Amino acid sequence: MSSMDAVNRRSFLKAIGSAGAFSALPEAAFGSSTGIIHEIAVGQDIKPKDTIKFAVCGMSHDHIYGMVGAIQRGGGVLVKWYGAEPDKVALFKSRFPDVPVAASEDEILNDSSVQLVLSSTIASHRAPLGVRVMKHGKDFLSDKPGITTLEQLAEVRKTIAETKRIYGIMYSELLEVKAAIKAGELVQSGAIGKVIQTINIAPHQIEQGANGDKFAGGASKRPDWFWDPELYGGILTDIGSHQVDQFLYYTGSTSADIVESQVANINHPGHPKFQDFGDMVLRGNKGLGYVRLDWFTPDGLGTWGDGRLFILGTEGYIECRKYTNVAVSKQGNNLFIVDRTSQRYIDCNNVPLPFGPQFVSDVVNRTHVAQDQAQCLLAAELVIKAQRAAKTVKLEA
Template sequence: MTSTSPVRFAAVGLDHAHIHGQIAGLIKAGAEFVAMATDDPSSGVAHQVRERYPDVPYVDDGHALIARDDLDLIVTAAIPDQRGPIAVAALRSGKDVVADKPGCVTHDQLEEIEKAVAESGRFWSVTFSERFEVASAVKAGHLVREGRIGTVVQTIGLGPHRIGDRGHLGGNAGRPDWFYEKERYGGILADIASHQIDQFLWYTDSRTAEVVTSSVGNFANPDKPGLQDFGDLLLRSDHAQGYIRVDWYTPAGLGTWGDGRLMILGTEGYIELRKYVDIAGRDGGNHLFVVDGEKTEYIDCSDVELTYYPDLVRDVRDRTTTAAPQEHTFETMRLALTAQQNAAVRGAAQ
């Protein structure tokens, strides 16, 4: 790749709708979408990707695609238990990797990825879209770094989801079988709560943390014991605390898939994000409220620039990790996997 040639990428694994944002973000940032492959070309998401990008070749053999020497980057939203092996293969083939969250589902997979990163000199980035692709979350980062609310001492992250959300289903009638198999999706804390763990580390400026306690449960879907429909955990670093709650209980009456919220408590004020909906309030998403020593302010963040994908493209060119520091990504997944592994199991959950 020369300094003037575009970053060339392929998508390997088209099982989750997050691939749409990943592909679109990279293309908007100037990267070239060269090819795609997936183990299940019949999935609703795979059909959508092929319809949206009819001129991009579909390749039957994902392993052969990863091995091609005309690619710089592999992006994947495969079934979660396959994301780790795809990443390792791509790294060892000399490609950088952008994986949907969770980037992997076991500590062994994470260890293999860390080894492959160290040996290849390439990077592994996990798309924590609830921060990277949410304008209000980007704005909150700016306010925190500016010192608007003093020193951040706690975050409260809420990540409710809806099982029947059409956008995540890729047009299918229901969730695929792997959605109900814990070993395949990794468990609710490894999966969803990795978003909120990423945010805790980022907004509190914590390099590492410990999982104080964690739990998972199945309280509304006893016929699907592999589905963990509730989870929570407590985090603690040397200067901050965090509480996280995730679930699959969003009611049909809400106009979006989940009322994602983040509260950031500082020593001189606080910030609250209503990322996707202001219930019975303002239209749309990206609502930010900040209270400090001088005033209470509402900020519409809809025009805030998202930088993750442009930063990724520059990282490929410049051999940097500005989009997400590599150690931050490793630590986020380590904490998510630890919380999942050590969680108390309640209700009908396996």
């Protein structure tokens, strides 16, 4: 990321806070003697500054719908798509019935009008596809994990250097979560001092049919590749990539090591290669991190996971309850901050999401405001290394 890109990103994050300086609810409603403040973070919608034509090539995971939505909000126009799995093709066609279907992947790669390609194809296929996309003069945005092996990572970095194209990875638990965006603005403003550590608790649910919509991951039966770490990357590489991206972003770390990592299959004997639990400890040059991942969200939660983010600073701390507030409210985007003077709850549901407009503008202007390219790939590198080094744990019955 250039120094100007960094300034632009910081300025945008600070603008979220100032443009909609908080609308505070009357403290008397909560008891003025408690020192507890409830606020609603507000901000103006982000109007796209640029427009591009983009295509979708592979939709093996339903994350593709959130990815398309982000680019459309940013000014992108979906002009073509291609998929291989009949059930995923039928679902995508039902969502975008007026968008032409390409006859093949090559048709998209050879279409000179397409500037950006999105993909949520099988995880282990994403990086090879992204390399082909970049060699055809287009930018690429992958679902996470965007890369599953160190060999793929080396080829991606080599191709970026040769082509000067963008290889983005949609780490949506940071880029598309309003509470996480607000946490970034608070951290950048120095609200909790220097960040010491991040803790990410990231439970997931395998089948969400009763709780999710048909365009969400897990709403339908998981495909065969979901259970095979050679194809999905393993639990640390897969869902852990979200969390390591956040660790790097909030701590500002530009290098890091995996201190320890472990994985296990606790309760899925029918899929012996699957990993339903994993965790890792990270040590960065500017902060520390811990990540816990699992596939044990019970139906009683009512959503796919009770994702929590904790950011410890020298002068305070932040907690984000991203998707629900257990036994209090089903509303997500809850942020709690404690500093030297107060303890605050901030409802972040009205915070704008910057990624889409910023990424579209990056494609047009050849910048990296929406996502730092080095950080994006470092997150991928760290989770692959954590996965390779992980101890496989077997608990006694």
